[in-house]
């Protein structure tokens with residue numbers, strides 16, 4: 001059932017930020033950047049009815065009332081092979097707005113020494129600590145980058161994923177008027193730490209004409225004083241990740257270093273897997289030779305149905321105005337998921353639970369580890385928190401194999417610096 005926008009009244013960011021700034025940052029409504037919808041009575045009862053029916057069907061399934069239709073899937077994609085662990089390269093990297101660790105993992109695999117991660121949301125920070133107990137991970141108020149004095153912190157590279165909600169097509173695109181725009185805080189960290197290099201990533205929407213003045217005046221120009229700045233976008237499928245996912249990167253090198261920088265070149269082709277969600281032509285052209293990227297079905301280890309494609313972009317369950325266990329990003333994405341015979345709603349906690357709770361249309365139900373795989377996380381990287389919190393961290397992340405390639409490109413440039 002589709003709930004039309006007219007039934008939804010939204011609240012202004014400013015008002016909500018004040019109400020939400022409660023000092024404890026689980027991923028509930030107290031996360032300061034989360035902006036819930038205020039639903040009309042009819043929309044609220046429609047959602048409640050869907051949730052009630054779904055909970056009932058799930059209860060029956062998990063009690064064994066419906067027969068699993070398939071064996072537990074065994075993935076064929078092994079993201080570890082997309083980012084082999086490299087030896088330490090002697091460069092120290094600092095992570096801001098770390099989320100569930102997409103960029104952190106990519107830099108780790110590329111051999112950078114982890115200085116610390118700063119992440120306001122405690123569940124995301126718990127993911128980092130659980131996977132890398134020896135890392136320094138600051139969370140809650142101590143992880144809030146707006147409160148940190150960076151002047152005594154030492155790092156060679158800063159990598160950061162400032163929140164994308166102000167620019168995301170899933171949000172209201174208020175850009176710099178949205179007080180969740182934390183690019184100024186990233187720039188402050190760069191100015192205070194003075195690293196050799198930095199990388200900031202965000203949604204591709206930031207390259208839309210609508211934001212060009214913002215990008216120039218608020219990001220590129222302030223950084224260009226002391227750094228040579230490169231702006232480019234990459235598609236995760238160019239690096240073997242079976243999903244349509246483009247991100248924009250801002251990479252900078254301290255002036256005077258004499259670096260020669262080349263953004264990462266594609267290592268995988270994917271143009272034959274585009275289904276209905278077609279990225280810009282330039283991306284298609286970039287991906288025409290090299291090893292073939294797997295489609296979503298092949299990557300997940302599902303049987304051949306005569307059709308496969310890159311998964312549509314996984315939406316973060318935390319980015320929109322409602323917390324959700326769906327990773328569905330658009331109506332066209334739903335068409336593609338249907339052709340793939342994969343159900344993008346009601347993601348289950350585990351493959352075992354997903355197999356026992358068959359959707360009404362008989363399609364394959366996704367689990368948290370399956371979503372992580374479609375994002376390029378290896379099986380060994382576990383997410384902390386309830387399902388919506390885990391898929392929120394996954395959908396917010398930079399696909400680690402893409403982060404790995406960006407990290408390598410920075411390493412190459414720094415190694416060549418005169």
Ligand SMILES: C[S@@+](CC[C@H](N)C(=O)[O-])C[C@H]1O[C@@H](n2cnc3c(N)ncnc32)[C@H](O)[C@@H]1O
Pocket residue numbers: 033096097098099100101102103104118119120121124143144145146160161162163164182393396397398399
């Ligand atoms: C786009 S996500 C980053 C994803 C991450 N780069 C990755 O690759 O997995 C942005 C993150 O910034 C965090 N965040 C928002 N405001 C923050 C603040 N003031 N201090 C620290 N982290 C913050 C959010 O909780 C969210 O996890």
